[in-house]
Amino acid sequence: MSGATSTTASARRTAGRRYGFAEAARMEWRKLATLRSTFWIAAFIVAVMVGVATLVLSYYPAHWTHMSAWQRADFDPTNMGFAGLALAQLAIGVAGVLVMTAEYSSGSIRSSLAAIPDRRKLLAAKAVVLGGAALALGEMVCLASFLVSEYAVLHAPAPHASLGQPGVLRAVLLSGAYVGFAGLLGLGLGAIVRHTAGAIAALAGVLMALPLLLHLIPGGAGRQVANYLPMLIAENSLTAVKPVAGALSAWAGLALLAGYAAAALLAGGLLFARRDA
Secondary structure: HHHHHHHHHHHHHHHOEEEOHHHHHHHHHHHHHHHHHHHHHHHHHHHHHHHHHHHHHHHHHHHHHHOOOOHHHHOHHHHHHHEEEEEEHHHHHHHHHHHHHHHHHHHHHHHHHOOOOOOHHHHHHHHHHHHHHHHHHHHHHHHHHHHHHHHHHOOOOOOOOOOOOOOOHHHHHHHHHHHHHHHHHHEEEEEEEOOOHHHHHHHHHHHHHHHEEEEHHOOOOHHHOOOOHHHHHHHHHHOOOOOOOOOOOOHHHHHHHHHHHHHHHHHHHHHHHOOOO
């Protein structure tokens, strides 16, 4: 009985205390850093980015002399070095989904809301912590993928890119930024759906399935629309050094991605702010 009384009193003290944004962010960082899934997702992203780039680019040195003139002219070593981004985006998006939905599945969302009753502040803290962590991870992994693929895998007679060449450093930095945006998109979908399986399905549909379906539409109209979707923006705008016909510019694509992430977070925030959410 005394234990129950002590627990109730502790809960009341926690609920009555007003936490600022900095404290909310620290709490979210501790949650993210102590989740086992965080480590495994980060390890998967490192492995897939470096591994796929190595696998794809290892083809070119051995076959360069047998490639046609137009294939050589079209070869963009920087863009090809980020071939693993398609899988990495999904992994970091799942991490974003779990930041929100894992609390619903475990019931710990009640404790979070008791400590931080302002739901908008709680979601903002999650977005800042996840976005910052995903951006830092993305920049480090994309730089590592670039260095490994360009300097350890590509060799003569195939050409390789260097950070000093026009557009290359921009492509490396924006590919890392894309990882951050994919994480925020996952968080927004998690806040909207609030169910892990449903949010991951929605994420996979937006990032992977929808571009493929649009490419099946005859006449080329579907491909034009697909150029405005996240994955095609990453492939044809952010990571491309050589211009791709019909694609957005790198900075226009980055702005559109920011809009997508902001829209998902805004919609999720409006739903999350409801007391019955």
